[in-house]
Amino acid sequence: MKKVFVSVFGLCLAAVSALAQSSDPTLMKINGKEIPISEFEYIYNKNNSNNVLDKKSLEEYVDLFVNFKLKVEEAIAQGLDTTQSFRSELALYRNQLAEQYLTDSSMSSSLLKNAYDRKKEEVEVSHILVKIADTGTAADTLAAYNKALGIYKRAQREDFGKLARETSDDQYAEKTGGYVGWINALRTPYSFENAAYSTPVGSVSNPIRTFLGYHIIKVTGKRASQGEVHVKHIFILDNDPNSKNKAELKARIDSLYQRVKAGDDFGELAKKHSQDPGSARQNGDLPWFGSGQMIPEFEKAAFSLNNPGDYSEPVRSAVGWHIIQLLEKRPLAGFDEMKADLENQMKQNERNKLINQSFTDKLKKEYNYQEYAPALAEIYQLSEKYAPSDSLFAVESKKLQKPLFSFADKTFTQNDFISNMLPAAAGFRGVRSDFIRDQYNAFAGNQLSTYEQTQLDRKYPEFHYLMQEYHDGILLFDISNREVWDKASKDNEGLTKYFETNKSNYAWQKPHYKGRIIYCKDIPTLKAARLIVKRANNDSIDKYLNKRLNDSIQYVKVEKGLWVEGENKVIDVNIFKKGTYEAEKEYPYYFIAGKMLKTMPEDFTDVRGIITADYQDYLEKEWINSLRQKYAFTVDEKVLKTVKKN
Numbered sequence: 044m045k046k047v048f049v050s051v052f053g054l055c056l057a058a059v060s061a062l063a064q065s066s067d068p069t070l071m072k073i074n075g076k077e078i079p080i081s082e083f084e085y086i087y088n089k090n091n092s093n094n095v096l097d098k099k100s101l102e103e104y105v106d107l108f109v110n111f112k113l114k115v116e117e118a119i120a121q122g123l124d125t126t127q128s129f130r131s132e133l134a135l136y137r138n139q140l141a142e143q144y145l146t147d148s149s150m151s152s153s154l155l156k157n158a159y160d161r162k163k164e165e166v167e168v169s170h171i172l173v174k175i176a177d178t179g180t181a182a183d184t185l186a187a188y189n190k191a192l193g194i195y196k197r198a199q200r201e202d203f204g205k206l207a208r209e210t211s212d213d214q215y216a217e218k219t220g221g222y223v224g225w226i227n228a229l230r231t232p233y234s235f236e237n238a239a240y241s242t243p244v245g246s247v248s249n250p251i252r253t254f255l256g257y258h259i260i261k262v263t264g265k266r267a268s269q270g271e272v273h274v275k276h277i278f279i280l281d282n283d284p285n286s287k288n289k290a291e292l293k294a295r296i297d298s299l300y301q302r303v304k305a306g307d308d309f310g311e312l313a314k315k316h317s318q319d320p321g322s323a324r325q326n327g328d329l330p331w332f333g334s335g336q337m338i339p340e341f342e343k344a345a346f347s348l349n350n351p352g353d354y355s356e357p358v359r360s361a362v363g364w365h366i367i368q369l370l371e372k373r374p375l376a377g378f379d380e381m382k383a384d385l386e387n388q389m390k391q392n393e394r395n396k397l398i399n400q401s402f403t404d405k406l407k408k409e410y411n412y413q414e415y416a417p418a419l420a421e422i423y424q425l426s427e428k429y430a431p432s433d434s435l436f437a438v439e440s441k442k443l444q445k446p447l448f449s450f451a452d453k454t455f456t457q458n459d460f461i462s463n464m465l466p467a468a469a470g471f472r473g474v475r476s477d478f479i480r481d482q483y484n485a486f487a488g489n490q491l492s493t494y495e496q497t498q499l500d501r502k503y504p505e506f507h508y509l510m511q512e513y514h515d516g517i518l519l520f521d522i523s524n525r526e527v528w529d530k531a532s533k534d535n536e537g538l539t540k541y542f543e544t545n546k547s548n549y550a551w552q553k554p555h556y557k558g559r560i561i562y563c564k565d566i567p568t569l570k571a572a573r574l575i576v577k578r579a580n581n582d583s584i585d586k587y588l589n590k591r592l593n594d595s596i597q598y599v600k601v602e603k604g605l606w607v608e609g610e611n612k613v614i615d616v617n618i619f620k621k622g623t624y625e626a627e628k629e630y631p632y633y634f635i636a637g638k639m640l641k642t643m644p645e646d647f648t649d650v651r652g653i654i655t656a657d658y659q660d661y662l663e664k665e666w667i668n669s670l671r672q673k674y675a676f677t678v679d680e681k682v683l684k685t686v687k688k689n
């Protein structure tokens with residue numbers, strides 16, 4: 044069936060009335076499928092975003108669009124949309140595209156800006172850690188908090204370092220007095236960071252929670268960012284307080300320091316003597332780092348170096364001895380430069396949980412989320428009796444079948460949640476209530492997010508059109524490859540026929556020589572090769588030359604081609620009688636076999652690239668004509684006139 048443009052005057056009154064009432068009228072029908080004007084406008088304006096298309100050629104573009112849709116219909120008719128490869132590729136793209144819709148972008152932007160602003164300032168902190176008992180019950184949590192609260196009160200009047208050595212569960216507290224050093228954003232848990240930045244210099248924070256337990260933080264300084272530093276170091280391990288070799292280790296680092304002072308190559312010394320295997324392999328080179336990323340003593344010494352090439356005296360840290368050499372310093376980068384790195388860091392930080400929770404909260408409101416608190420309380424109560432990793436928890440939890448939460452038209456039971464949680468509970472040791480809460484929030488958030496993904500086409504037209512575009516694009520590629528591209532490259536019979544029919548289109552301006560240059564190691568090989576070329580079929584020459592004359596040693600080398608003057612020195616000298624050629628030392632003897640083609644290719648292989656492209660165009664046109672006969676389609680001219688052009 045040929046294309047039919049529906050005349051305005053041919054539209055019935057009912058159709059006109061429907062058009063007037065529709066916010067997205069049908070522009071065309073292809074094989075019975077309605078295509079709204081919005082889809083066409085989206086594709087048209089997207090392709091013409093840089094005025095690539097002539098805005099006056101709207102009707103021509105309609106033809107292109109129709110051809111595109113007809114090809115997609117043919118792909119569907121051939122079942123290409125049912126293949127596993129198509130479904131997998133489309134699903135992968137949908138998941139990637141959906142990511143930008145399944146987040147709270149405003150919250151993410153706010154936290155990103157906050158992180159960068161904090162990067163501009165560094166905070167000097169010490170802390171006291173109170174861990175929560177491994178049993179992880181509510182009573183353990185309360186006991187840890189009360190202990191932390193008592194330490195906090197003492198910290199108001201006692202020496203913080205001394206108190207840290209006495210009370211902190213931090214394994215380094217006895218050595219450091221709780222001193223952490225200078226920190227900035229994204230270097231510590233978010234709650235720790237918030238407390239550090241909000242506590243005035245000289246003050247102590249209230250107890251705050253991290254995954255480690257409760258912290259009491261003392262802020263002793265704030266300053267502008269030092270930027271980043273790039274150094275090498277030589278490291279001698281000395282972290283055993285009971286070691287009897289401390290004098291020996293000190294003598295070793297002092298000896299290396301004297302060699303540095305004497306001018307020995309720092310990198311070579313690090314490579315041979317440093318006990319940091321990772322950096323030693325790189326001549327002592329460490330990645331760029333800023334405040335809060337290294338042991339305080341190391342960091343202080345590194346940033347105190349001023350000029351590239353400067354090196355420190357031996358520096359003692361909690362893990363051993365270091366000699367540090369400065370390579371470069373740089374200030375804090377700009378926001379745009381750091382944005383991608385900050386985003387990646389945020390994904391590994393508690394900020395990501397805040398973003399997810401904010402998005403979840405929005406979905407809860409939109410889809411009328413209802414939580415059944417008594418049902419959730421029963422799960423918490425069971426976790427106080429049995430740890431979630433305990434087999435008895437799994438057994439007893441099977442009795443819990445009450446509705447836990449609902450939204451939209453969906454309801455999830457206690458058992459739905461617990462079944463999802465149990466694999467994560469294996470081997471878990473920590474605060475049980477925290478684990479249940481985190482798992483519950485994640486489960487509810489995932490269910491809401493999964494549901495939201497099913498609504499994206501309805502809620503976001505741009506998402507719908509992008510998915511439609513990708514859906515059709517995959518099918519277009521697959522069907523075009525099957526019907527045109529692959530066929531054109533492999534159909535030698537069709538190429539031959541097309542060439543013979545259109546041979547005059549491929550006439551040459553210059554004569555071409557078609558044949559072989561056979562290079563030989565010696566005269567006997569030359570004679571044998573001449574004989575093979577004389578007797579063998581043209582298509583078999585290369586095979587026979589290689590089979591009979593080459594064994595463990597290559598006695599003959601063949602160069603096959605189609606040349607014009609100036610493309611090959613051997614051909615130029617021997618055929619076109621131009622230029623000079625100096626024979627190869629390894630293959631000093633050669634001869635030429637072939638023919639001169641003055642004005643025309645001999646067959647399609649002589650112009651394979653050009654003729655394949657032309658044959659593709661031919662197949663494309665024939666295919667489109669057949670599709671236009673196979674599938675019915677109409678275009679509503681009245682609707683077409685309303686197309687909005689950017």
